[in-house]
Amino acid sequence: MAESELQTATEHEEKLERLLTIAAEIFSEKGYHNASIRDLSKRAGTSLSGLYYYFASKEELLFMIQDRSLRKVLTALRSKLEGVASAEEKLRILVHNHVGFFSENMAAMRVITHEYDSLQGEYRTRMTELRHEYSDVCQEILREVRRFTSAGDVAPLNVATSALFGMMNWIYAWYTPGSNVPVERLAEHLYRLFTGGFIGPGRSPSGRRAG
Amino acid sequence: MAESELQTATEHEEKLERLLTIAAEIFSEKGYHNASIRDLSKRAGTSLSGLYYYFASKEELLFMIQDRSLRKVLTALRSKLEGVASAEEKLRILVHNHVGFFSENMAAMRVITHEYDSLQGEYRTRMTELRHEYSDVCQEILREVRRFTSAGDVAPLNVATSALFGMMNWIYAWYTPGSNVPVERLAEHLYRLFTGGFIGPGRSPSGRRAG
DNA sequence: AGCTTCCTCGATCGAGCGTTCGATATAACG
DNA sequence: CGTTATATCGAACGCTCGATCGAGGAAGCT
Structure with missing residues (x-):
């Protein structure tokens, strides 16, 4: 009994996961x-x-896609952040984790960023909380970075956070994983763009150059 | 006759514009x-x-909203760029123009960024072309900036362009025009974030700080 | 007056949608 | 064997949608 129940339980979960992927x-x-x-x-x-x-319902289907995917991103991020001391390295890990997940699971991530408004009521509330959770992790990392690198107050932390997510989430609108730019390099580009900027330190001969 | 025809023509256009705004x-x-x-x-x-x-048709309605709005952004940008020599100033104008238009016309801009995929066939093709036109203007400005400021090759031009648009377009997902941050300041934040980066030149004592 | 053009409307069509319901097959348990 | 839980299905319901059609009103022109 116990065995068969377990069996059907995993089979049920497997089919559900398959349905979620296709959906x-x-x-x-x-x-x-x-x-x-x-x-x-x-x-x-x-x-x-x-x-x-x-x-x-159809809406619960949408919620499960978003909830499970974003939860995977968040737990993977927290796992990778364990034991990391450098604030900049934390930020680098966040960008690579986010962009990497995007390219590996384009459909789900696109649904997360593009169909968030399609959720209503309880589903919307729960998803909002999860998004805030993720956003807070990012914002705290940015706070650390700003403290430990004597980075200027170029922008308020929430503006900087939103700008970073904008850069990363916009990927779905133009990037195709099988293109000239490999995913790791794309992530590194975005990381350097955000931290050092487009013009970067090249104008003054002090010579900081990321990575 | 000529007067009345002109009269009805403008009335027709006015009602259409009103419908487009509401839609x-x-x-x-x-x-x-x-x-x-x-x-x-x-x-x-x-x-x-x-x-x-x-x-x-409903789809033509959607197309007209997107086409007219983006065309306004593009023509306003080209008008403001006339006579400007500095590459960095051109970029700054672009960001301020884009963000400014966003906050003044949030609904239409949101439709442009969020309902682009809802267009199909001929409408989609024409909108793609217009978007490319806009994107090309931006990319050329970035090319100038990179040349004239000896900015390093932090990222390929198309990646940098997409990152910039990501930062700017993501506004619709979090910014409310009547918030603590005025529009001009938000635009300036994003401009400095993109050009100088989040960490900026603060780490080295050479002391560049955007205007 | 008659004619034409611009504009608006109520009524309606056909299609597609999410969801429900009762029947059914399978298989494990008593 | 009978019972129960799991899983699947065809058929249908009620509803909303985009779009159409023919009838009209208003206004200007001849």
């Missing part, structure tokens, strides 16, 4: 409101009504 | 696919069928 692709391609549950049923090879055994 | 607000609030022509008819005080005298 993320469809939502990413056609947009949440323009995508139909029937699209999902066709691509998943399941009947329309059979899908509702795995989620209660 | 932009609705699309911005509910999203393109979730907003209905009936919503527009209610808020505009016109009958449902009467609206179709001013546009052929």
